[in-house]
Structures are given as structure tokens and as C-alpha cells.
Amino acid sequence: QVQLVESGGGLVQAGGSLRLSCAASGRTISNYNMGWFRQAPGKEREFVAVISWSTSGTYYKDSVKGRFTISRDNAKNTVYLQMSSLKPEDTAVYYCAKQAPYVGGLSTRADQYDYWGQGTQVTVSS
Numbered sequence: 816q817v818q819l820v821e822s823g824g825g826l827v828q829a830g831g832s833l834r835l836s837c838a839a840s841g842r843t844i845s846n847y848n849m850g851w852f853r854q855a856p857g858k859e860r861e862f863v864a865v866i867s868w869s870t871s872g873t874y875y876k877d878s879v880k881g882r883f884t885i886s887r888d889n890a891k892n893t894v895y896l897q898m899s900s901l902k903p904e905d906t907a908v909y910y911c912a913k914q915a916p917y918v919g920g921l922s923t924r925a926d927q928y929d930y931w932g933q934g935t936q937v938t939v940s941s
Contacts, residue, residue: 816841817930819911824935827901831939835896837911837932844868845889848914851896852925853907853937862923864896865914874921879905901939908934 823835850865864875864885873885884897894911912928
């Protein structure tokens with residue numbers, strides 16, 4: 816079992832920055848790809864970013880490329896999402912998730928992640 820707890824969300828003005836953290840417990844996540852997803856009110860959960868277990872590979876949703884950076888510290892069992900130049904359309908609940916071990920490559924599909932955190936709210940005001 817893996818427990819994931821996100822933190823770092825909040826209210827920020829457009830153009831501002833936030834750093835989300837996802838702390839894992841129960842077992843190490845160092846052998847697994849980890850992703851960030853988000854869900855805005857009335858919308859489906861969508862992929863944001865994913866990082867490989869070795870940190871050598873990352874992939875981003877087009878609309879966040881150049882603004883968001885995913886990283887991880889395997890020694891701390893923690894994954895991060897640095898968000899800059901935030902826009903009102905980035906407002907959502909942000910979730911971190913562990914990619915299922917049977918899935919190859921860097922997945923953008925929510926159904927290929929087997930453990931999820933409870934989410935942290937990010938609100939960007941215009």
C-alpha cells in the first residue's frame with residue numbers, strides 16, 4: 816500500500832507561482848513513474864505531467880509546457896510540481912498518482928495509475 820499526500824496548494828494571482836509536493840508513505844515510490852493530474856469543477860480529470868522513476872524522463876500537457884516542472888527526490892519519497900506563470904485556467908484540484916507497475920513508458924491515462932492522493936486545491940485569480 817502507498818499513501819500519497821499532496822500539499823502546497825492555495826490562492827495565487829495570475830502570473831504567480833506555487834510549488835506542490837506529494838509525500839509518499841507506506842512503501843518507496845523510487846521504482847515507479849509518478850504523475851500529476853488535475854480536475855476543474857465540472858470537468859474530467861486531466862493529465863498534467865509525469866516523471867520517470869529514474870528522473871531521466873518527463874512529459875507534460877501541452878498547455879503547461881514551459882510553465883510547470885515536475886521533479887522528484889527519491890531519498891525523501893516525494894514528488895514535486897513547480898508551477899509558474901499561473902493562469903486562471905490552471906484552477907483545479909491537483910492530484911499526484913503512482914503509475915501502475917505493469918504500464919510501460921510514461922502514461923498520460925488516469926486509468927493506468929493505481930494509487931492517488933486526496934488532492935490539493937489551486938486557485939488562480941485574474
